[in-house]
Amino acid sequence: MHARTEDHTGVRMKRLRLERHLTQKAVVDLSGIPYSTYTKTEQGVLPATPAVIAAFARGLRIEVATVVGQPYADELRADELDILIRPIREALDVYDLGADPDLQPRRLEELNDDAEALLVAVRAGEIKKAASNVAGLIEEGTTTAHSLNTTEGWLTLASFYRTAYDVATKLGFSDLAQLSLARMDWASQRGSDAVLGGMYQYLRALAYLREGKFAIGQRLVARGLSTLQQADESREREVVTGQLHLGGAVMAGRAHDENQALSHLEEAERIAGTTGEAVKVHYLTFGPTNVQVHRVSVLAELDKYGEAVEATDGLAIPQDWPKSRISHHYAEVARAQMWTNQIEDSFESLRRARKAAPQQAKYHPTVRETYAGLEAAHRRLPESFLSFGSWLSSAGPQVA
Template identity: 80%
Template structure:
């Protein structure tokens, strides 16, 4: 039995296209995707790039998640993660009801420690751990924030909401991710933290990046940079500013605007020289390493895969770097290597993505698309290739 279902991204694009009574030529013209690229993508000859997926989604007016098949429900059920989504949604819904008389919150110092532990779990690739604990902590944090009505209380609640966003985004629930961000902004405003407000705009921009709405995403990056100007000068402000530029670089890269992408990268690099490695500042992993990693990402988004592979030379990931970010990097490297014909190297990078943060890699669209791209050449790859596919598809 084959490892992955035949309902790959290209097949979904074709099915959605036919449902809308569009020919391949018509969809090519509407999306701006070259006809030969579209036909080969539908056939599975070419893997679907994020740019192609987003362009087709916009043209057919569907969500990107619909095209890539998220959420991957059979895998979520197998990992017992599906049952954790509804409690998070319910916890997000009681934000404005005030203190719950049936909830006795702990001391704020303990809740702040819990918030940090959740952020650490997500960055460590422990998505199930974070998903299991976040709903109850949101409920406890909501009551604590309403009871104390203090800056620290609201900001702690905002951190819980951020973890809900992280979980929802990584598991492929865009609507829940957006709701989590709205709650994060609500709490951050009560905590009057301009730096957190800038970070909110960064995370919000990422949701538009995933949906292929690059113009709106860039506007949010600009708004975030403007918001940060209202904050007092601090290392945290510089870190979030730099991260916004990195997000803007990937946004511009995926929109195939090379000049703007490189401009954002240059500004991020300038800021990183001042901040140094700031891995735990708002858990953004900002610093010189992240700038180098984003250079790989941007070159890949620009379809400059050879240059992306070149950017990996001499790039050393620090041992204390977040496993989630490291796994994401290996997934992007695997994609670039696949497009340059380095199939065995690409599969090794997929293995590293899995080894570093298995829960994240299993639900990462880039991992799945790259595996699908390698599928046609699996005879040239080790037997473990099909085993990897079985793990992805839970077959």
């Protein structure tokens, strides 16, 4: 069966409101969401935007993940992804126990190759592959880092922790993502790498963005930029600096601070002009294309959906762009198209998001929210719309 309309976020918002014995007016007062917007979101007339979800979560003092229904337990179980989470948690817990006497780790060069392969797998949308391998590699990397106590050993371990963060984020385990980030910071400090320290602040800011805590996120962006000033001048430093500005642009956009958002975008564009396309530098996909892609996202966050769609004109995605980033972009485009009533185009963008990285798209809140928003217009869409909903709510054939 296709995705059930009774499962949309507005229904969850209503249930969470009633559980707390609140009226719609009380929620509006607590959250600052306009009354008409809130009531229509509860009814499913309007899709729940990230800004509305964040405001609702802040007002009721609950997690954003609770509002959007993450992690999607039934689907994770069907895809046999849920059983991979506990080993990752356990691997993160042994960070300070020193070398495991029962482990005989391989050479650091081999572990570095594995760390690189994990980063590539995540960006290819192969989440299950990364999730299956990262726990064991964290354990091996932990023993190696403690045994060698070298910069290279600690930074390799930090890379494994980053993959744990990526997996946890994409599957909707926000607490595990936060723990992975804390471990990444712990290892990178031992590796004394200011650029990695700046990137840690960037990833941490994104975590707060997802939680709707924009003020904290903006402070973390500022801290990250300050941390990077301690690093030697290099293209690597410029790439991470530019990516921090892109993160700050989305943060400010979601907070509806247009001037700050555009200021971050302009600075990122300036930096991208000097770095060029730097897709593989820390696998941040930074460069002129990513600036254009983020402009689409920022305009959508500012509720300028028509301008967001226009910003896609002439946007050419490079062939070497990671599939995960392509999928995320098309999810954002689909949202903007839905809000401008370009129903067929929006569904086509969802299909492109799925085609690029099916495992990621299936667990992407924007994909699910946009699909729910299109549900009311399904009579104007092909039969494949219903099969897309079936795929969202069950095990998909592409998951390997």
